[in-house]
Amino acid sequence: MSIDIAQFVLLLVLMASLVVVAGRWLTHVLTTGGDWLPERIGYRLLGINSKAGMDWKAYGLALVLSNAAMLLLGYLILRMQSWLPFDALHRAAQTPDLVFNTAASFITNTNWQSYSGESSLSNFSQMAVITFLMTVSAASGIAGCAAFIRGLAQREARDVGNYWVDFSRIIWRLLLPVCLVLSVVYVWQGMPQTLASAVDATTLEGATQHIVTGPVASLEAIKHIGTNGGGFFGANAAHPFENPTPLTNLLHMLAMFLIPSALTYAFGRMLSRRAQGWAFLAAFIVMFVGFLAVEYPAERAGTPMFASLSVDQTPGALQPGGNMEGKEMRFGIAQTSVFVAVTTAATTGSVNAMHDSLTPVGGMVPLFLMMLNDVFGGVGVGFINLVSFAILTVFLVGMMIGRTPEFLGKKIEAREMKLVMLAVLAHPFCILGFTALAALWPGAASSLGNAGPHGFSELIYAYTSGTANNGSAFGGLNANTPFYNTTIGLAMLLGRYFTLLPMMAVAGSLAVKRTVPESQGTLPTATPLFTVLLIFVIVVVGGLTFLPSLALGPIVEHLSMAAGQFF
Amino acid sequence: MRHSLVRPVLVSAVLFMAVTGIAYPLASTGIATVLFPRQAAGSLVRRGDAVLGSAVLGQDFHTPRYFHPRPSATSDQPYNAASSGASNLGPTSAKLRDTVRDRVAAFRKENSLADNAPVPVDAVTASGSGLDPDISLANAYAQAARVAAARHLSLDEINTLIDRQTQGRQLALLGEPRVNVLALNLALDSAR
Numbered sequence: 001m002s003i004d005i006a007q008f009v010l011l012l013v014l015m016a017s018l019v020v021v022a023g024r025w026l027t028h029v030l031t032t033g034g035d036w037l038p039e040r041i042g043y044r045l046l047g048i049n050s051k052a053g054m055d056w057k058a059y060g061l062a063l064v065l066s067n068a069a070m071l072l073l074g075y076l077i078l079r080m081q082s083w084l085p086f087d088a089l090h091r092a093a094q095t096p097d098l099v100f101n102t103a104a105s106f107i108t109n110t111n112w113q114s115y116s117g118e119s120s121l122s123n124f125s126q127m128a129v130i131t132f133l134m135t136v137s138a139a140s141g142i143a144g145c146a147a148f149i150r151g152l153a154q155r156e157a158r159d160v161g162n163y164w165v166d167f168s169r170i171i172w173r174l175l176l177p178v179c180l181v182l183s184v185v186y187v188w189q190g191m192p193q194t195l196a197s198a199v200d201a202t203t204l205e206g207a208t209q210h211i212v213t214g215p216v217a218s219l220e221a222i223k224h225i226g227t228n229g230g231g232f233f234g235a236n237a238a239h240p241f242e243n244p245t246p247l248t249n250l251l252h253m254l255a256m257f258l259i260p261s262a263l264t265y266a267f268g269r270m271l272s273r274r275a276q277g278w279a280f281l282a283a284f285i286v287m288f289v290g291f292l293a294v295e296y297p298a299e300r301a302g303t304p305m306f307a308s309l310s311v312d313q314t315p316g317a318l319q320p321g322g323n324m325e326g327k328e329m330r331f332g333i334a335q336t337s338v339f340v341a342v343t344t345a346a347t348t349g350s351v352n353a354m355h356d357s358l359t360p361v362g363g364m365v366p367l368f369l370m371m372l373n374d375v376f377g378g379v380g381v382g383f384i385n386l387v388s389f390a391i392l393t394v395f396l397v398g399m400m401i402g403r404t405p406e407f408l409g410k411k412i413e414a415r416e417m418k419l420v421m422l423a424v425l426a427h428p429f430c431i432l433g434f435t436a437l438a439a440l441w442p443g444a445a446s447s448l449g450n451a452g453p454h455g456f457s458e459l460i461y462a463y464t465s466g467t468a469n470n471g472s473a474f475g476g477l478n479a480n481t482p483f484y485n486t487t488i489g490l491a492m493l494l495g496r497y498f499t500l501l502p503m504m505a506v507a508g509s510l511a512v513k514r515t516v517p518e519s520q521g522t523l524p525t526a527t528p529l530f531t532v533l534l535i536f537v538i539v540v541v542g543g544l545t546f547l548p549s550l551a552l553g554p555i556v557e558h559l560s561m562a563a564g565q566f567f
Numbered sequence: 568m569r570h571s572l573v574r575p576v577l578v579s580a581v582l583f584m585a586v587t588g589i590a591y592p593l594a595s596t597g598i599a600t601v602l603f604p605r606q607a608a609g610s611l612v613r614r615g616d617a618v619l620g621s622a623v624l625g626q627d628f629h630t631p632r633y634f635h636p637r638p639s640a641t642s643d644q645p646y647n648a649a650s651s652g653a654s655n656l657g658p659t660s661a662k663l664r665d666t667v668r669d670r671v672a673a674f675r676k677e678n679s680l681a682d683n684a685p686v687p688v689d690a691v692t693a694s695g696s697g698l699d700p701d702i703s704l705a706n707a708y709a710q711a712a713r714v715a716a717a718r719h720l721s722l723d724e725i726n727t728l729i730d731r732q733t734q735g736r737q738l739a740l741l742g743e744p745r746v747n748v749l750a751l752n753l754a755l756d757s758a759r
Contacts, residue, residue, distance in 0.1 A: 132588030235651035238695030246742025303658040312685035319703035329701035332743035356655040476655035566661040
């Protein structure tokens with residue numbers, strides 16, 4: 001057990017030590033003048049003036065329209081897959097509803113997959129659609145966050161930056177160099193990176209094993225750096241080709257945390273409020289450790305089912321023990337449970353074990369992390385979500401002490417609160433609304449892979465994952481039907497743009513305000529007290545909103561399991 | 568203003584598709600193929616010209632003279648490397664309970680274990696990928712007597728082989744100690 005704890009500590013120490021390095025570089029990318037050569041060429045091709053600023057509306061419009069064009073391009077390539085190169089296996093194009101779901105999924109940084117990569121996508125599609133959309137959706141998220149931060153920093157002006165410049169720089173200076181290096185390290189550890197589609201092997205017992213390969217490492221690098229999460233293969237990061245060693249597992253986790261944690265540092269530097277950045281990072285870490293402390297013991301304890309069949313699930317020197325259904329031996333319980341927490345905290349959605357086979361409590365942790373959606377969160381939007389809760393906290397506390405709430409030197413007024421509430425409520429509205437619809441929709445229940453309360457968990461997990469732009473799944477649900485493809489596709493789009501756009505509007509609205517000097521009545525927001533209040537508000541609001549639905553799924557299942565009931 | 572967006576919107580989609588969707592994966596492929604050609608091609612294990620499998624993927628073994636991997640829930644056949652996947656069944660699933668019960672009975676029978684002997688959990692549960700290349704040491708030792716009998720070797724010789732093929736934690740810290748089944752079975756074949 002102590003070696004398991006040591007692995008968790010190592011992850012957190014490495015993550016924390018990367019915050020400053022990556023945060024400084026991110027600040028440089030977002031703030032310094034001067035263009036690199038490929039950027040200059042790009043601006044000329046795009047026909048834009050890189051020196052021109054944009055207000056939040058122009059910035060948001062450019063972001064949404066360019067996302068729409070990329071979604072369309074991805075849609076077209078996927079539909080034309082059978083005419084495009086690099087596919088010795090002649091995999092057929094996906095159906096229109098599935099392609100809509102896939103394109104929406106990858107442009108919103110969700111990476112929900114209603115298909116299995118190895119049987120459905122050619123190597124060309126894995127590169128020119130999946131890898132492409134993974135990179136640009138991450139860049140859009142970080143750019144949106146940059147504009148948001150500039151809005152908070154701005155005084156009586158409308159300029160929040162230039163979308164095209166942010167977008168280009170994030171790709172050229174941050175994502176591509178990091179991913180290129182990481183992909184080569186991944187190959188060293190045993191990931192394939194080839195244009196060959198498949199190899200036929202003859203096993204020692206004489207059977208034929210048809211091994212699907214492809215450009216896996218380049219996809220895995222951006223998948224984790226960009227908190228994307230869609231797998232090259234159906235089994236995602238549980239597949240030995242996507243995650244061959246415990247070291248790649250650690251690198252995946254560090255990659256997922258890299259940008260969300262660095263953004264807190266960049267925020268502190270860009271606003272000259274370093275302490276505020278650290279306070280936000282502390283909130284992330286405290287919540288993360290809390291959830292990990294629930295996840296790990298739940299999986300390590302194993303299940304009553306195995307105990308009743310006299311299966312040996314005791315951890316020891318000769319085996320990791322615990323609930324090993326759906327888990328990989330090289331990761332055991334420790335590397336799996338921490339990965340479960342990281343991937344749903346950072347809303348990546350990459351999985352190194354099948355979440356559907358987790359224990360009820362072990363499955364509730366990732367579900368609840370996605371419902372909160374702001375423990376680290378996806379690149380860019382996670383930070384924005386955290387700030388929306390910080391504004392909510394300032395507002396609630398301001399009401400308690402009878403002062404006009406202020407945040408970062410700006411007065412928070414009715415307009416900002418309405419927009420924050422829109423962003424905060426769109427998330428549960430989307431999750432609970434679609435789950436209720438699916439529970440009532442004729443025929444939708446036939447897609448469930450498990451009976452009883454676990455089946456309900458599969459449903460709510462799907463819409464939570466879609467709305468939170470996570471993308472992980474309780475994989476027993478057969479989501480490749482027109483109903484699920486369409487509704488989950490809509491949940492992903494609503495979940496993405498109805499939190500991003502209102503919060504950009506908040507930033508735009510704060511940008512034009514005067515800065516008010518701090519007074520005795522100002523609630524300091526960079527203190528441990530405020531961090532505790534912030535966590536409290538996040539957990540209470542999230543808990544009150546979602547507890548009834550959790551009670552119908554994982555909580556009932558846990559009680560049934562303890563009572564020895566099967567479905 | 569809206570009109571002026573048409574060009575950057577369309578050009579950026581095509582430009583960055585070319586850069587991030589084509590140039591980047593090809594550059595990575597080029598570098599990886601030069602530096603790590605074996606891994607880039609899938610860590611293939613060869614005997615002469617024949618490809619026996621991949622060192623990082625599991626493959627199915629069911630004859631007594633080889634060590635057996637974990638159960639696999641891939642579609643069509645176990646260890647189908649063209650269709651990775653898991654059971655996705657939860658701990659209150661009656662189907663999973665019945666499957667595990669059958670696996671426990673089968674594992675005891677093929678390894679001549681007592682009716683109440685505990686069975687290592689990884690030997691009766693399917694992995695996440697269905698392609699798990701490894702088994703636990705407990706699982707390997709539980710199978711050692713069967714393999715020794717089938718190959719007319721002593722239990723000591725088999726146990727020594729297991730010890731030699733055991734992979735410790737990576738960097739002495741990460742992951743779990745384990746045995747790669749294909750590597751162990753290859754070592755068995757060359758021991759004879």
